[in-house]
Structure formats: structure tokens, C-alpha cells
Amino acid sequence: MRKTVTIESTAVLLDVNNIDTDQIIPARFLKAVSRDSFGEKLFYNWRYRKDGSPDESFALNRSKGSVLVAGANFGCGSSREHAAWALADYGFGAVVASSFADIFRNNALNNGLVPVQVSPGFLERAVSAIRKDPDTKIDVDLSDRSIRVEGVGMETFPIGEYKRECLMKGYDDMDYLLSILSDIEKFEKRNAI
Amino acid sequence: MGKTTFDKIWDAHVVKSVEDGPDILYIDRHLVHEVTSPQAFAGLKARGLKVRRPDRTFAACDHNTPTHNQDNPIADPSSATAVAALAANTKANGIPYFPLGDPANGILHVIGPEQGIVLCGQTVVCGDSHTSTHGALGNIAFGIGTSEVEMVLATQCIMQCKPKQARIDVNGTLRPGVCPKDVILYIISRLGTSGCTGHFVEYCGDVFRGMSMEGRMTVCNMSIEMGARGGLVAPDETTFDYIRGRRFAPKGADFDRDVAYWKTLASDEDVHYDMEFAFDAADIHPMVTYGTNPGMGMPVTGTIPSSAVGCDPGSFNDALAYMGFEPGERLLGHKVDYVFLGSCTDGRIEDFRAFADVVEGHRKAAGVTAWLVPGSKSVERRIEEEGIGRTLRDAGFEIRQPGCSACLAMNDDKVPEGKYCVSTSNRNFVGRQGRGARTILSGPAVAAACAVAGVISCPDEL
Ligand code: SF4
Numbered sequence: 001m002r003k004t005v006t007i008e009s010t011a012v013l014l015d016v017n018n019i020d021t022d023q024i025i026p027a028r029f030l031k032a033v034s035r036d037s038f039g040e041k042l043f044y045n046w047r048y049r050k051d052g053s054p055d056e057s058f059a060l061n062r063s064k065g066s067v068l069v070a071g072a073n074f075g076c077g078s079s080r081e082h083a084a085w086a087l088a089d090y091g092f093g094a095v096v097a098s099s100f101a102d103i104f105r106n107n108a109l110n111n112g113l114v115p116v117q118v119s120p121g122f123l124e125r126a127v128s129a130i131r132k133d134p135d136t137k138i139d140v141d142l143s144d145r146s147i148r149v150e151g152v153g154m155e156t157f158p159i160g161e162y163k164r165e166c167l168m169k170g171y172d173d174m175d176y177l178l179s180i181l182s183d184i185e186k187f188e189k190r191n192a193i
Numbered sequence: 194m195g196k197t198t199f200d201k202i203w204d205a206h207v208v209k210s211v212e213d214g215p216d217i218l219y220i221d222r223h224l225v226h227e228v229t230s231p232q233a234f235a236g237l238k239a240r241g242l243k244v245r246r247p248d249r250t251f252a253a254c255d256h257n258t259p260t261h262n263q264d265n266p267i268a269d270p271s272s273a274t275a276v277a278a279l280a281a282n283t284k285a286n287g288i289p290y291f292p293l294g295d296p297a298n299g300i301l302h303v304i305g306p307e308q309g310i311v312l313c314g315q316t317v318v319c320g321d322s323h324t325s326t327h328g329a330l331g332n333i334a335f336g337i338g339t340s341e342v343e344m345v346l347a348t349q350c351i352m353q354c355k356p357k358q359a360r361i362d363v364n365g366t367l368r369p370g371v372c373p374k375d376v377i378l379y380i381i382s383r384l385g386t387s388g389c390t391g392h393f394v395e396y397c398g399d400v401f402r403g404m405s406m407e408g409r410m411t412v413c414n415m416s417i418e419m420g421a422r423g424g425l426v427a428p429d430e431t432t433f434d435y436i437r438g439r440r441f442a443p444k445g446a447d448f449d450r451d452v453a454y455w456k457t458l459a460s461d462e463d464v465h466y467d468m469e470f471a472f473d474a475a476d477i478h479p480m481v482t483y484g485t486n487p488g489m490g491m492p493v494t495g496t497i498p499s500s501a502v503g504c505d506p507g508s509f510n511d512a513l514a515y516m517g518f519e520p521g522e523r524l525l526g527h528k529v530d531y532v533f534l535g536s537c538t539d540g541r542i543e544d545f546r547a548f549a550d551v552v553e554g555h556r557k558a559a560g561v562t563a564w565l566v567p568g569s570k571s572v573e574r575r576i577e578e579e580g581i582g583r584t585l586r587d588a589g590f591e592i593r594q595p596g597c598s599a600c601l602a603m604n605d606d607k608v609p610e611g612k613y614c615v616s617t618s619n620r621n622f623v624g625r626q627g628r629g630a631r632t633i634l635s636g637p638a639v640a641a642a643c644a645v646a647g648v649i650s651c652p653d654e655l
Contacts, residue, residue: 017508018386018486022622027601031257031271033231033278045624073387076420077622078601079322080229081338102356102391102422103322107338160354162214172340174240177348180209180217184350187208187219 002112003170007093007140010065013130014043019070020077021104025086027078038082039089066093067138069126073097074115075104084111094140096147098123109163110172116140116147116157125152142168195461198427199358199393202333202458206316208350215352221315221332223345224301225252225288227279228603229320233343234282244286246349251310252283253291255300256603260566260593263293272604286346297440299569299595302326302537306410307571309439313428313455318345323537323619324423325416329409330436331428331458333393336417356422357467359389362398365474370653372547373408374539374617374636376400377415378480380472382490385503390420392468395460400474401426406435407543414538415619418487427459479651481524482621482634484512489621493639493651496523515623516631517611524633524649531614532563532644533626534637536600539617540568542575544637549581551641551652557589558647564606565590566598590644602627615643 029041047058054061068087074097075083084107087095094114108115118126126149130136139148142164148154159167166172177184187193196204208217223246230252237244244250257272267273276293283290291297297308302323305311311327317334318324320342327334341351361380381388394416401409409426416424426432433452436442443451478492488503489512499521501509513520534540534548545567557563565585567573573595576582582592599606600618602625608614610629617640621632633649642650 017505020486020620020622022601022620022625026624026628027256027603030228030603031269031275033275034235035232045628050628073390073420076386077322077620079320079324079336079338081232081320081340084338099387099390101387101420103336103338106341110338110340160214162211162352173352174340174344174347176211176352177217177344177350181348183209183217184219184348188349191219193219193221 001170001172004093004112004114004167005142007066007114009067009138010063010135011067011069011130011138012059012063012065013127014059014068014070015127017071018073018076021075021080021083022077024075024083025080030080030082035085037089038086039091042086042090063134066091067096067140068092068094069096069130071097072099072120074100075108076101079103081107081111084108084113088113096123096126096138109167112167112170114140114142114167118147118155118157122152122155194465195463197358197395197460197464197466198331198425198458199333199395202314202316203355211352215354217350218316218353220318220345220349220351221249222305222311222317223250224305224317224319224324225250225279225283225342226256226301226319226321227254227275228256229339230282230342231275231278233320233339233346236343237346240347242347244288244346247287249349250288250346251305252279252288253298253301253304254279254293256597256601258293258596259604260564260596260598260606263594269604296570299571300537300540300597302414303540303568303572306330306406306435307439307569309436309442312436312442312451313432314458318351322417323414325421326410326414326537328413328416328423328425329406331425331432331455333423333425335423356393357391359392359394359421359468359470360466361394361396362469362471363400363474364398364471365400367400367474367477370479370638371477372636372638373404373411375477375480377412378482378487378490378634379477381415381419381487382480383472384419384470386418386486386488387420389416389468392421394421394424395466396424396426402429405543406431407541410541411538415487418619428455479639480635481639481649483516483518483524484509485515485621485623486512487619487621487634490634493635493649494525496521525651527649528613529561529615529643529648530612531608532561532640533566533599533614533616533618534640535564535566535568535598536618537568538619539637540566540572542572544617545572545576545581546579547637548641549584551638551655552588552590552645553584555588555645555655557644560647561644563590563644564593564599566593567595569595599626601625615640615649
């Protein structure tokens with residue numbers, strides 16, 4: 001997994017609550033058997049018109065940046081990790097929202113995509129700052145769990161110590177689990193599994 | 194302080210804990226389907242690993258499968274590739290696989306309980322959010338992502354922080370004609386789509402105690418729609434009776450020994466839940482949704498709220514615009530184009546019985562396209578054995594072959610743009626049943642009434 005310590009970027013603003021994984025990546029694109037190229041399909045139904053031409057009014061077609069700023073309950077719905085792959089493949093390093101759906105949060109963390117959960121008030125101020133000035137700089141720093149939004153201020157965000165270290169060192173859970181196989185075997189013996 | 198059912202099962206499966214971090218949780222049953230597994234098998238291969246416990250892993254294809262002519266090759270090339278990959282991966286790793294046409298094939302969350310694969314007291318995962326269905330058997334079941342699928346294949350474990358716990362009580366007696374689906378749609382309409390985020394739910398009280406196992410599955414299935422990781426009903430005699438004699442379930446003395454253990458899993462008296470909610474059964478009526486998330490629900494005889502309830506005004510207006518509804522509008526009598534009976538929420542024999550009971554003595558409305566899709570081959574057989582198939586065909590309905598079908602429209606069963614579909618599935622998200630499709634969620638009885646009347650109807654007013 002890629003290493004992430006800080007992300008400094010402008011933001012793509014998608015000020016919508018309850019963005020579900022069907023919107024992030026529609027089901028018809030889930031038939032692929034590899035992890036590649038899902039970025040092209042990210043937010044497909046919002047990003048492209050029915051005739052396949054890009055909808056210039058949609059945020060992704062207007063602004064650039066590696067931080068996506070969205071509303072509450074981001075990533076609800078299906079467990080499809082394709083949603084996290086699509087966001088990461090497109091080039092996002094962090095998603096800022098006032099809350100995340102549980103499975104999406106795990107999927108994001110397992111793909112080096114930082115779920116930055118901020119207070120609703122902070123989010124509101126950040127949204128209006130970005131709306132006023134699309135070049136507003138955002139700075140996410142895992143070393144002190146902070147997010148800074150130019151002209152708005154700073155807030156810390158919750159992330160477990162273990163996961164923070166994983167992101168900063170580029171480790172994933174698989175590396176850890178494979179390192180404790182003997183404990184797993186002991187557990188199976190003890191429980192006669 | 195005592196332990197909840199959830200605590201007891203969780204604690205029994207912790208291999209070890211990371212300090213200040215997640216627990217390493219041992220997994221008893223891993224269910225695998227074709228959409229979320231190919232990248233996991235590929236990852237495993239790239240690391241030079243094999244599936245650690247194929248005996249605890251079970252696979253079936255369900256999402257990409259056509260619902261007619263299943264004996265022919267799958268026409269869509271990418272669906273065919275995904276299904277073929279699952280066949281090859283399960284074969285290479287010695288995983289029991291129920292392919293298309295197999296007597297045990299069906300939607301994983303239908304066949305898991307039905308085949309006795311999933312039991313009480315277990316930890317159950319699948320790369321699918323509706324894994325929560327299995328909690329009906331009194332176990333911890335939740336959906337995972339593909340990276341986690343790979344971890345379970347490789348190590349039979351995943352790393353999870355223990356979620357908080359919520360308790361939802363529904364006491365009293367349900368009104369006649371109220372189905373389990375109405376109960377859960379009602380709860381979600383009250384708690385919202387993120388009302389239980391970060392929590393695992395235990396369903397308690399008279400209504401769930403008195404509910405059949407299949408009804409409990411319908412309820413637990415939709416736990417995820419209010420943000421919960423999963424939901425369970427503590428095991429009781431109804432649970433043990435359901436499991437007894439099923440294909441992969443323990444038999445004889447082994448079964449008796451397991452039941453003795455399962456009986457210890459009920460929540461203790463002095464337990465703490467992080468959130469508690471209580472509802473009165475008498476307040477629940479047959480439900481429909483009017484918006485684009487499952488929390489936007491109301492009694493079928495009701496009116497759409499005149500302003501946003503449980504969501505922001507922007508989402509409310511967007512949802513109604515997408516659905517083509519007005520604030521304050523009544524839905525009764527509104528035109529219906531499609532009806533879908535099926536999915537892991539309502540694709541079991543009791544759902545087909547409930548649908549057929551309403552249909553009996555009527556005919557399908559001419560303007561309605563109805564897709565009746567059994568959740569599994571076994572449900573398909575029961576439909577014929579019980580004469581339900583004949584009743585439905587006599588009324589002008591056709592029964593299709595098992596699979597996820599129009600629940601997420603990955604196969605050909607897509608609702609065209611702008612059309613209204615009354616659906617017994619679990620999600621009414623924008624575009625879920627096809628680009629531009631308008632989904633109205635309901636239970637099987639309301640869906641049947643709509644199919645017969647051709648408009649939104651209440652079963653007891655037919
Ligand atoms: S029936 Fe629907 S919700 Fe259930 S597993 Fe299939 S696609 Fe998912």
C-alpha cells in the first residue's frame with residue numbers, strides 16, 4: 001500500500017449528503033475482474049451525460065485536486081471496495097466529510113485513502129470557503145491528525161493509532177495478519193476448529 | 194456487568210488484540226460471490242498463498258446471473274467472465290461452489306441459512322453489505338470489502354474494532370397484514386439512514402420473538418440501511434428448529450451439544466447498550482418509500498411529508514424531483530410500471546406465499562411488468578410444490594429463475610428510465626435498478642396489491 005503522511009491540495013467540492021457507493025461507482029461497472037482503471041468510471045452517472053459526453057457542470061469536470069470534500073454519511077450502501085479503488089485511482093488521497101459509512105471507512109483505509117471526519121460546523125465553513133475560492137488550499141497531516149483549510153482554520157480528526165501508523169508506513173492489515181499466523185493456528189487448536 | 198449476545202460471540206472469536214487498535218477476529222463462515230472476489234483471489238495468487246480454510250468458505254454466483262434460460266451460457270461477456278473466474282478460483286482452492294443451475298444455487302444470503310451453512314454463534318463475513326441477513330440466526334454477520342475478503346481467504350481472520358451496540362425493541366402486536374419488511378422500513382424511516390452508524394444492532398421484544406426465522410432475516414438484512422454494521426436476534430427455539438436437519442448443519446449428538454452452547458448466548462440481564470430505541474407494534478402499517486434512500490418511508494396510505502424529514506431540504510427536493518413526486522402528495526392510486534418480488538430481503542418462500550395470498554382471486558394488471566424471482570433454487574422448488582406457482586401463473590404472472598436480478602440490475606433485469614418499480618428489495622438509490630429508474634420499496638403484500646391494481650394500492654383495499 002502507498003505511504004501517506006501529508007496531502008496538500010486544492011479540493012473537489014461535492015457538497016451532497018448520503019453519497020452512496022452506487023453513485024460513486026454504478027453496479028454495471030463492477031464486472032471487471034482486476035482492480036485497474038476504476039477511476040475512469042468514478043461518479044459515472046453524474047460525470048457523463050447519457051450520450052457519453054462529459055457534463056461540464058459536474059464538480060469533477062470543473063475542479064482539480066486530490067482532496068474530495070463531500071457531505072454527511074459518505075459511502076453508504078454497498079460494500080463494494082470498487083468505490084475506494086475508483087476514488088484512489090482517480091487521484092484522491094483523502095475524502096473530507098462529516099461522517100462516513102463504516103464499511104467504506106475500512107475500505108478507504110485499506111487502500112491508502114484517508115477518511116477525514118470533521119465536525120459539521122467545520123465542514124460548513126470549509127464548503128463556503130471553497131465555494132468562494134476554488135483555489136483554497138487544504139492540508140491533511142496524519143502526523144498530528146490535523147486538517148487545515150485556508151481561511152477557515154484547523155481541526156483534528158479521529159483515526160485509530162494502528163491505522164494511522166499503517167497509512168504512514170504503507171502497511172496493510174494483511175502484512176500484520178500474515179505475521180501472526182502461529183497465533184491463529186493456536187486459536188484453532190484451542191477451539192478445536 | 195453482563196454480556197450481550199454480541200459480546201459473547203465476539204469475545205469467543207478474538208485471536209488477539211492490537212494495543213489501542215483493532216481485534217483480530219476469527220471467521221467461522223466466509224461466503225464468496227463473483228463480484229467482490231476476483232481481485233482478492235488474484236491478490237492471494239500474487240502473494241503465492243492458497244486459501245487457508247476452504248472448508249469454512251462457500252461460494253455461489255448470484256449478482257451477474259440471468260433469470261431466464263440459465264441452462265444456456267451467460268450472454269453478457271463480462272458477466273460470463275466474472276462467473277467463470279469464480280468457478281476457476283473455487284476449483285483451484287477446493288472451495289465448495291454452487292454454480293448456476295445447481296440445486297443449492299441462489300443468492301448467498303438466502304442459501305447460507307437455507308443450506309445450514311450459517312449457524313448460531315458464528316462469525317460470518319462476505320464481500321457484500323447484506324451479509325447482515327445472517328444475524329437472524331443469532332450470529333455476528335457483516336459485510337467486508339475485497340481487501341478483507343483477501344485477508345480472510347489467506348488467514349481466516351480480519352482486523353476489526355469492536356463496534357458499539359444498539360438495542361431496538363418493538364413490543365406489542367402487529368396489525369393484521371403488516372409484514373416483517375414493513376417493520377424494518379418503519380424502523381429505518383424513524384432512525385434514518387445513518388441512525389446506527391458505528392453500531393451493531395440487537396433486535397428485541399415481542400415482535401421479533403414471535404417472528405419466523407425468514408421474517409427475522411428480512412429485518413436483519415436491512416440493518417445496513419440504517420448504517421449499522423449488522424443486526425442480530427438472540428437465538429431461541431425458533432432458531433434451533435430452523436437449523437435442525439439442514440444439509441450442512443450438525444446432526445444428532447453434535448447438534449444437541451451445539452444447541453446447549455447456543456442456549457448460553459442470550460444477552461444477560463444487566464447489560465449496557467450504547468443506544469436504545471423502542472417502538473410500539475401498533476404504530477406500524479404497510480409501508481412504501483417515496484424517496485431515494487430507504488429512510489424516506491411512510492405508510493402506503495399516507496402522504497409524502499410537505500418538507501424534509503430526517504434529511505436536509507436539498508436531498509429531500511432532489512429525491513422528490515428524481516421520483517417525480519410532490520411534497521404532500523398521496524401515493525395511493527399512483528401508476529406503477531414494474532413490480533419486482535425477490536432479493537435477499539424478500540425472495541424467500543414466505544414472501545412468495547404473502548404475495549400469492551394477495552394475488553389469489555385477481556389478475557395481474559395489463560400495464561405492469563412483473564419480475565418474480567425466487568431467492569434460490571430451493572425456493573423455486575417450494576413455490577411449485579406448494580402450488581404457488583400455479584396460482585401466480587393463473588393470475589398472469591411468470592416466475593423467473595433465481596438470482597439478485599433487478600435488486601441491483603447487473604444482469605438484464607433493468608427498469609427503464611423514468612419508470613416506476615415497486616420493489617421488495619432493499620435499496621431505492623438513484624439508478625439502483627437501472628439508470629433513471631424510480632424505485633418504491635415495499636413488502637411482498639403491498640407489491641402484490643400494486644401488481645394487481647396497476648397503481649399503488651393497499652392489500653386490504655383490493
Ligand atoms: S439480492 Fe440485492 S442486496 Fe441481496 S446480495 Fe443480491 S444485489 Fe445484494
